[in-house]
Amino acid sequence: MNEAFSSSSESVLHRTVGVSQPVCHDGDLEQMYQISQTCHFIKSNGFKKAALQFPDELLVDSITVSAAVEREAKVKTYVLGDTSYGSCCVDEVAAEHVAAECVVHYGRSCLSPPTRLPVMYVFGRRPIDVQRCAAIFKELFPNGGSHVVVLYDVTYSHAIDDLRSILNDDYPNVVFSDLKADHSRGQGQVYGPLTDSNNTDCMADMVVCKFGRYFCMKEGKTVEDYSMFYIGHEGLTLTNFMMTWNRCAFCSYDPGTSLVRAESININKALMKRYYAIERAKDASVVGILVGTLGVASYLTIIEQLKDCIRKAGKKSYVFAMGKINVPKLANFLEIDVYVLVACPENSLLDSSEFYRPVVTPFEMEVACNKHREWNGEYITDFRDLLPGGSSHVDFPNPDKSANDEDVTDVSLITGALRSSCLNSSDLPNTSSSSSLVVRNQTLTIANTSTAASFLAGRSWQGLEPKLGDSPVVKAVEGRRGIAIAYEEEGAQ
Known part of the structure; x- marks a missing residue:
């Protein structure tokens, strides 16, 4: 969970972080955290509220830094901890929760462009001979x-x-x-x-x-x-x-x-692993789009482009926004065949070896869906390069029957089965004139086929259901004690 602390809550912050030894001594504080430059940035722009974003290893100095900035710049500061995604990205969402007018980002950064708020970077000074x-x-x-x-x-x-x-x-x-x-x-x-x-x-x-x-x-x-x-x-x-x-x-x-x-x-070995993930993406019928950033510019544009690309390739897509990604979260959706992660370049190459389903990058998803994009050895981790006007943008083929653009089939290198790699225009749903639910009469409705919905309806466990009104109300009683392998009353017997 993302947390924002006011600098006045010093004892609360130190108890939460659980550290007491500062990373930087008072004499090096100005040079390390560039207090004067930060205050000039805040005062020259007339900001009244500033969010100070620290990575975990620098949180121990956050109270001292925020107090110095408040004292010199006459501004209200908030310390951001436990960022929504990667600490290398600017956490604009957490900053907006406290109505901050700017963000000062400390430590390592992927330098991904921000979306809404003015940002100042303070990288720090690691020692080097x-x-x-x-x-x-x-x-x-x-x-x-x-x-x-x-x-x-x-x-x-x-x-x-x-x-x-x-x-x-x-x-x-x-x-x-x-x-x-x-x-x-x-x-x-x-x-x-x-x-x-x-x-x-x-x-x-x-x-x-x-x-x-x-x-x-x-x-x-x-x-x-x-x-x-x-x-x-x-x-x-x-x-x-x-x-x-x-x-x-x-x-x-x-x-x-x-x-x-x-x-x-062994770059060739690493690339072959990524190519295997592309083959899995080509075989997939249902794709989950993971939102791995809310601050990198154009992330909504690439999500829409991915949805359109996946739809034209004859696949279903669902968008997931779940904060930091882990194995248990993604294991809840077994109907998804492959995930595509929209994140900053440094967090895009997720090692999905422990996940139940592979996690690919937007570039790999486009290689799997767009027959006009061929992998010639280049590799792209910055999704902005894939957008119109980007250095590696490739238009999706226009599925036009009149141009004899028939569905192209090939053989899966994993299963050996035939698969279709592109749809014709007649196969694409007309979203402008249709709806998900169509009323047939006063008591019956029909719904368009959904691969994930069909899977959910067919599996034995579909999650917790409250069943309000169906279950009788009973008084609370004391439950059994012990562990499942040997409850206390079983041991007595």
């Missing part, structure tokens, strides 16, 4: 002419300018990525500390933008011509980059552990 990092880079790439892109976790962005100044003279072909949150599709505004200073003179067709980072390639080069050097710990950010640019060689350096390695993850 820049000289050590530069020495590691030179060991991995001894050739000064190497073409390398430097990527990094946002918590190390404060040290990138120093690293750039050390390496630029010896490595003229090294490209440093900058942070740039893309909010062109959303209504929310994004404020610093995003960097945008060194790549402003690039030609538009040479700029690569991905996951809030952007960099400019040398003329005549493509992304595949570069090696990737990532600064940060192993996690979802690195996995996203490796899945997206799966033809590039990756090396990583973790400043926290000083661990250096050439990433040896």
Whole structure:
């Protein structure tokens, strides 16, 4: 459950969080949490209520930070804890519950564009030895002419300018990525500390933008011509980059552990697992659309696009909004054949090995439903790229009988059965002139066939039913004691 705390409830917050040792000492508080910049952001925009969103590991400092912001900015603050979905995303829903006018997001971020509220990012400053990092880079790439892109976790962005100044003279072909949150599709505004200073003179067709980072390639080069050097710990950010640019060689350096390695993850094996999930999606008759975000811009648009795509492929779809996803929640809906998760890029690649049904991404669902989209080795985790105007948008074929666009059948690689991959226009329901219930007379109605409803009607257990008026009212009595294997009266016997 999402919780918002007023900063005045100090004792309540500390009891809830269950921690007492601060992450940051008072002397480092200003630098770590950028108190002055935060207060300037609030005062310059005239905000009266501000939501401060902390990840779990930084909640211990939330009371001190919120008190400092309230004291200096003369604003009412609310601390957001236990975010609705991933802590990397801005939790606009929780902020709106307390009528906040802006959000200050602390810690790691996926840099997904906000939808409604103005947002300021405070990444923090994880310690890094820049000289050590530069020495590691030179060991991995001894050739000064190497073409390398430097990527990094946002918590190390404060040290990138120093690293750039050390390496630029010896490595003229090294490209440093900058942070740039893309909010062109959303209504929310994004404020610093995003960097945008060194790549402003690039030609538009040479700029690569991905996951809030952007960099400019040398003329005549493509992304595949570069090696990737990532600064940060192993996690979802690195996995996203490796899945997206799966033809590039990756090396990583973790400043926290000083661990250096050439990433040896078997990308082909990982991609084959995802391709298996696509085959499961092609076999599915009933698809569940999981709402995994309420704050990333255009999430409603991709849901509508998925519903239309699934319908045109001859499948049924149902939308589920259930907060944080886990195995027991999804196990309640056995009639669903496959789920598609709409979430930010870092939370899209859900490991569904423990789930009863596979969970795929919007890109994988489109590959399964749209015969015009072929998987040529690229992989897309940002659903905004699939929307009209996106870099990877592919129109769904227009099912027109007059164009002899017949249903195409193929063979399932899992079951070996024949399946239809596309519908004709005559097979699509006319939603504009029909309704779910049709009155036949005063006592009978008929309903359109629903695959999930038929399944629910046919299974033995259909959930708890109150049966009001059918069950007699009786007095409460004391129940049996013990555990089911040996109640207390059974032991006495």
